Amino acid sequence: MPKKNQQHQQKKPPVTPSPERREELLKIAADVFAEQGYNATTVRKIADAAGMLAGSLYYHFDSKESMLEEILRTFLTELWDGYDSVLSAPLGPRETLEALVTESFREIDRHRSAVAIYQKESKHLVTQTRFEYLVESQQRFEKAWLTTLERGVTEGVFRADLDIRLAYRFVRDTVWVAASWYRPGGGHSPEEIARQYLSMVLDGIAVRT
């Protein structure tokens, strides 16, 4: 990373790029990031995919990192829109879990690239102050899931003999890693995948005896 000279100022007063074009370019960038990894992706590759030259990207964005940030922030904002409406609904623990999982698969369907990027990069991004909102989101996420699971145990719909934090990571991971192989428009709809996953998570893959 050249140019240490970061003055941390959002300076672009005379230029006014259109939000539509920004969104287009971010979509392209997200795809390349997801496929190649953030660090392995050069701005020239992004520009290539967009049919322009590297420097031209800086008319729309002030850095490669800010592209990444905007991609992740947009995704998380929409994710929480969906989650919050589920969590504020008067549902039992099992129905809440079902709704959260289904909502998650819908998000994977809509933001596959962003989810894949989040999975790969968030772990070492959280150390940077710029991406502190990732930590906050992750904490809200954990709280929402743990609360739901605990309610389920209390109300007798989820098993009481399990390590609840292990169960949390289990459910969380099983859902989100799906983004690594899921392809939109590939036979299964998000709802169908959610149904099958829920069936496995809730009832297991073994035959009941």
Added chain:
Amino acid sequence: MPKKNQQHQQKKPPVTPSPERREELLKIAADVFAEQGYNATTVRKIADAAGMLAGSLYYHFDSKESMLEEILRTFLTELWDGYDSVLSAPLGPRETLEALVTESFREIDRHRSAVAIYQKESKHLVTQTRFEYLVESQQRFEKAWLTTLERGVTEGVFRADLDIRLAYRFVRDTVWVAASWYRPGGGHSPEEIARQYLSMVLDGIAVRT
């Protein structure tokens, strides 16, 4: 990546680095790769962690990429040692699945960094001819798991109403993503985690009605 001049020759006749030191350095490199990501890891960072200078690494290895390859290859070799002994044993489908999962968690315990690297990087490494063995391994892996699951369905111990490929990915992912949060010596032993995971995968987290 400078130095296009790759003559693809394993030229190092007069030098003879000790295998012990190589192993030490690979352990260090694997940790840094796992923590920061392969591309984000510079050879200078590895050298730093090893207490030496960047160029000195090239006494032991002929490239950064060959370090990565040796790390992954060593891991996969040992993984298949364990898997093969399980698969050649006269076990039923359920016992095979249990043994494979347990063995997997033991491998995570022993090769945590290598597993984490594999998870993050394998997807875009498989396109390079140098890492073709990853594809082969992945195919053997898939075959072993699918066969076990199919046997289980045929013998009536696994549910017949599930998409078997979805179930495969479900089991596979639930196991291996654990490497992203698992820390050796942290309360749970690999066997204990395997037991709980198996309980959830086989019987689900819902209370039986």
Added chain:
DNA sequence: CAGCTTCCCTAACAAGTGTTTGGTAGATTA
């Protein structure tokens, strides 16, 4: 028409990249 705005190109920059070359201190061997 002139002026302005939007969007991109050309061409360069400074820092960082993986890698090589030659040397050398210290132990080991002859």
Added chain:
DNA sequence: TAATCTACCAAACACTTGTTAGGGAAGCTG
């Protein structure tokens, strides 16, 4: 003691990286 080998350092190399500065073509506005 001299020769050899091991394991590293010091300094450079060719190239890639994210980023910037200046310019210009097309379209719209007065």
